[in-house]
Amino acid sequence: MNYRNKGGKFYNNESLKRIYGLHDDEYKQLEPYIRIEGASANGYGKKPVEIISVELNSADTTQLIRLPGIGSKLSLNIIRRREQLGGFASIEQIKEVYGISDETFALIKPSLHINKALIKTLNLNAATLYELNAHPYLRGENSEGFGRLPKGP
Secondary structure (H helix, E strand, C coil), rough: CCHHHCCCCCHHHHHHHHHHCCHHHHHHHHHHHCCCCCCCCCCCCCCCCCCCCCCCCCCHHHHHCCCCCCCCCHHHHHHHHHHHHHHHCCCHHHHHCCCHHHHHHHHHHHHHCCHHHHCCCCCCCCCCHHHHHCCCCCCCHHHHHHHHHCCCC
16 A cells, blocks of 8 residues: 555556565465556556647647647747748648658658648749749749849740
8 A cells, every 4th residue: 555655556467566575475475366457557548649630831830739749949940931932832841841850750741731722822923033032942043043034025
């Protein structure tokens, strides 16, 4: 009783051997009468798996944090990248977010989906050089070429 009162738990027959003062010969005598049922290894039982579905182009930080392996910093990085791109066109683009490892991506991929209607497109014919440089895929040398293209017929 003292063992349990101090927070000790019995998970299987072998865990009784941890009781201070219980010798091996005494344990062997008691063993046929010991029956421990329904205890899990951590004492709490398994939590039901929560199925989460997150739409990447509209999710806020609280929704992203619910994903396994995503904390407040990574959720902010995901939103920052989404804003830079104008939205995610592919789930694979999450791998480009700073701090997302291959393991984390594998964990969260089944929970992610994309609504392509929420993507903000960039009109290359009307965009300024500043707007082109702001897009991560068009920065630097890539965007300078657009300014030199001939305008229409």
